[in-house]
Amino acid sequence: MLNPLKNQKRMRSLKLFLLLISSIIIIPITTLSQNKDSLEGDFEALQDIYEVTNGHDWTNNSGWETMTPENMGSAYGVTVNNSGRVTELRLFNNNLRNYITDSKNEPVLSEDGRYQLIDGYALKESIGNLKKLEYIDIRLNKLTGDIPLSFWELSNLRVASLGYRQVNVVDLETTKWPYPEKDDYIGNKFTGGIPSSISNMVNLERLFLERNYFYDTTIPSELFSLPKIEFIALNHNGHTGNIDNVGNAKTLKNLQIRGSDPHHSRGDNPINEILTGPLPESLGGLQNLQTVRFGGQGFTGEIPQSWSNLPSLVLLLLGGNPLSGDFPSHINNRNLPKLHTFSIKNTNIKSSIDPEYDSNKFSYYVISQTEVSGSLPDTWKNSSSPGFFNGMKIIEMQDLGLNGEFIDDLSSMYQLRHIFAHGNNFTGSLPSDWPSATSVARIYLSDNDFSGAIPATLGNMTSTTYILFGDNRLNSYEVGAISPVNLDGDGNYVSGMRGIKTFKVENNSLSQSDLDQIILDMWANVQSRLGTEWENWGTNGILDISNQSTGAGPSNTNEVNNAIQKLESAGWSVKFDGDRTPQDNSGDGDTSPTIPTLNSPSNGSTNISLSPEFTWSNERADSYRLRVKIAGSSSYVIDQNVDGTSFTPSVQLQHNTQYQWQVRSIQDGNSSSWSSSRQFTTVLDEENGGGDGSGDDEGKEEPGQIDAPVQISPQNKATNVPNSIRLKWDPVADAEHYIIHVTRENEKGEHEEFFYSDAEGVVITETEYTINRSTLPNRVHSWRVQAVIRDTKGSWSPVWQFTTANTDEASEFRTELGQNYPNPFNPTTQIRFTIAESQQVSLKVYNMAGQLVTNLVDNVDYSAGTHEVNFNASNLASGIYFYRFITGSEIVTRKMTLMK
Structure with missing residues (x-):
């Protein structure tokens, strides 16, 4: 029989033994966990990233297959410090994909229709080993799922760039993820939201985390308590709740939290979750704040009075919120001396504009689609008034029902580019004096109650592309020689027209002779030919006389020639531009020009330069006519007579845009038929800040109107450039900031991205910049710079190259x-x-x-x-x-x- 006391002793001994064993086991595990803040821990994290994101399919995986803890810095996208620890991870646009595919390389879907993840997370928890990481950029990849909690504990991280990048809608067939055919933005689509443990990121300065599936999650208050945070971009994530404690972010400079967007959806369901409640009063205490973008959210109430105390504020976009109350007269240049861009478009703000409203420094003013009524302040009408906005570029106040007289004298608005004032009840004459500069691109004054004649000074603006003043009571179109204009004159009393390229005429009191003259003069200038194209002339936006019972267009060549002879005999000046179908030349030998064969850009080509060389070949012609347009458009951005078989335009095309081009031959005054259209897509630019989520980009700058900066140094082909790279360029008028892009040649002679200020969230407002990271000696670098005006990126400067100095020559300084x-x-x-x-x-x-x-x-x-x-x-x-x-x-x- 066993002794109970001995049994108890045995049990106590067993417990002590087990406790000792467990402590022996636990101690090494704990030690191992602590040692993850090491070279080996960094190596494990990088290997897991490579494994879980299909590293063998990356666009560039150089150095990853042969990586060891000692050579991590030689792998593509990895930067290490002098101790070999990882400090930067740059895998932007590198085809990282973390979902499972089948034998046909098709994604495997889960029951809810989303892609199945390789590891259940966007990345493995081992990413938390990268304790020295300061910079991460993994944008424009295909990562989804929850961001590991360990990521939010990286206390040295300064820049986290995890967001999206926009692509052309025509590319959707190749970007069907994570919901097929439902999103025209490619990039990471993370889930799960942002945890409160972001409070660990005490060195975080910039957070770019946009267009994710964070719906029904709130923005943690801890984000706004980070001591160094400067830039927050959380656009279109589906966050809910409020941001009342944003006032804790005393270092904040840029805040972007735009709401619902029709381009962003989950499956068949759009992401409509939005922030709600009143605009945060505490935001008025952020003295460093420069930009605020809250478009498309659910904020209610009035704009807080405290917001008039933001000395650094330059941009305030609040469109698409159900704001209410009276017109926010406290948002003016007296209180906000640097403010130049303001939008309350598509809100419920009402009442009239303060007669003393001061907006003399505004460049962009958008109050359309609100309930604002009444007349314009006198300070806006009188160019000698201190409140008059001489520097205005965009006026957008359409569809408000405003009454009274419009601005009479626009001549001092030397920077004016667009006027959108249609859909009001303005009376009196059109502005009598227009800017002498040729920068005005669009004039929309239709659907008002203007009367009288169109001022002759309007004809001085030869670069204007659109003039709309239909549905007024105007009685004359003596506008001068505005050959490139697209003119809409519906509902007026037209008595003559000259030199117009496209003209839409409806509901007019025209005599038959007037109508004939308009039709024929119209035909002489429009860029099309007789035949099948002419048969569509009444529906393609060139000419519309749908409410007239007479006045059909010429049906054949003889009718056109006879009509033109009558027109010329009446004193009209007719331009043919090679568009008149030739007479029968069969008795004079074969002198008809042949249709050109198009060479480049080839059909379907992509990533084409913004200033491409168009080339074609042909057997017989004296000259050619080239025309280029945006796909789906009826107007041409290039329409040029060319002597040879190649042409490089002097104006740049738009980024990431699909174009169509054609060429026809001209010989002995006769023209061939147009060649078949060829289609190409221009180079994909970096993500654009876009509008305000609710149409606030209608008045944006047009890229072609923003000049490229002129580079100063390093000069093109310069050598022996110090490894601390300092770039300089000339300023561009009205530029709000600049974007720098630098690439560096690797060991294989291939150029890799070295510094891209836009991706890193660096806002450069001066015309010189020193890159705060050392490069390698004796390496070829390429650099370019562009200006940004109201979120629109201008033309890139030419790409200049320079070579850094050898190690012993790399610096003029000694530590x-x-x-x-x-x-x-x-x-x-x-x-x-x-x-x-x-x-x-x-x-x-x-x-x-x-x-x-x-x-x-x-x-x-x-x-x-x-x-x-x-x-x-x-x-x-x-x-x-x-x-x-x-x-x-x-x-x-x-x-x-x-x-x-």
Whole structure:
């Protein structure tokens, strides 16, 4: 029989043994977990990323297959510090895909129709091993699922760029994910939202996380409490709730949280979840705030009075919110001296505009589709008034029912580009004086109650592409020679027309002779030919006389020629532009020109330059006519007579746009038929900031109107350029900021992205910039720069190349730490240091006991050169102190004396 006491002793011994064993087991596991903040931990994280995102199918996986903990920095997209730890991960647009495919390489769908993930997460939890990571860019890939919680614990991360990039709608057939055919944006579509543990990211400055499936999740308050946050972009995520505590983000400069978007959906269901409640009052305390984009959300109530205390605010877009109340007269240039872009389009704001409203610095003013009524303030009508907006570029106030007189004198609006004032009840004459500059592109004044004649000064603006003043009571069209105009004159009393390219006429009191003249003059200028194309002339937007019982267009060549002879005899000037069908030349030998064969750009080609060379071949012709248009459009962006068989346009085409082009031959005054159309798509540009989620981009700048900056240095083909790259260029008028793109040649001679300011969220407002990272010696780099005006990117400058210096020539500076001055000091002194190349620097102060007193500089990026740091020791006792200068390769210590 067993002794109970002995049994109890045995049990206690067994428990102690098990406890000892468990402690032995637990200790190594805990130690192993702690050791993940190591080279081996970084290596594990990178290997998991490669595995879970189908690394073998990446666009560029150089160095990943042969990666070891010692050579991680040689892999594509990976940057390491001097200790070999990963600091940057740049896998932008590299075909990362984390869903399962079948034997046919088709995605395997789960029951809810979404793609099945390889590991159940967007990435593995091991990404949290990258404790030294400061920068990550994985945009324009195909990642979905929840972001691992460990990611939000990366306390050194400064820039997290995980968002989307827009593509052309025509590319949808190749981007059917994660819901087939339901989204015309490709890029990551993360789920699960942003956790409160983002509070760990104490160094985060910029967060780009847009167009995800975060519906029914709130934006955590911890995001706005991050001590260094400057840029937040959470557009079109489906967040709900409110952001009342945004006022905690004292360092915030740019806030983008746009709401619903018809282009963003999940399956058959659009993402309609939006933020609600009143606009946050606390936002008015953000003194550094520059831009606010809340378009398409569900904010209600009035614009808070506190928002009139934002000295740095330049852009405020609130369109598409159910805002209410009276016109926000406190949002003006007296209170907000830097504000130039303001939109309350498609809101419920009502009442009249304050007669004393000050908007003299506005460039873009959008109040359309609101309930604002009444007349324009007198300060807006009088160009000598201090409140008159001389710098205005866009006026958008259509469909409001505004009454009274319009602006009479526009001549001082030297930057004016678009006027959208249709759908009101403006009376009196059209503006008598127009800008002498030729920049005005669109004039929309239709559906008002204007009367009288069209001023002759309108004819001075030869670059205007659209003039709409139909449905008024105008009685004359003596507008001068505006040959490129698309003119809509519905519902007026037309008595003559000359020099117009396209003209739409409806509901007019025309005599038969007037109508004949318009038709024939119209035909002489429109870019089409007789035959099958002519048969469609009444429905293709060229000419519409649908409410007239007479006046059909010429039906054959003889009728056209006879009518033109009558027209010319009546004193009209007729331009043929090679469009008249030739007479029968059968008795004079075969002199008919042949139809050209189009060579390049080839049909269906993509990634075509914005200034492409068009080439074609032909057997017989004296000259040619080339025309280019955006696919689906009826107007041509290029319509040019050409002597040879090639042509490079002087104007740039638009980014990421599908175009069609044709050529016809001309010989002895006769024209061939047009060649068949060929289609191409221009190069895909970086993501555009877009409008305001509710149509606020209607008045945007047009890319072709924004000049490319003129580069200064480094000069093209320059050599021996310091490894701390400093770029300079001439300013572009009205540019709000600039975008820099730099690539670097790798070991294989291929160019890889080195620095792209737009992707990194760097806003460059000056005309020079030093890239805060060192490059490699003796490498070829390419760089270009573009200006941005109201979220529209202008033309890129030419691509210039330069070569960096060899290592021993790479810098004009030598790394050293100077003696503080004055020394001794009381209580302030300056510490000067010089670094040979851009890198992170720390500067620490210790007392005689070796205790850390303060961190003057803590792992801050500095460019190559000499820098000074001020030290205030007013709270310290007299004595000897040491200051230590730390870089990736050097540690230098000097002594200083505080005497009080």
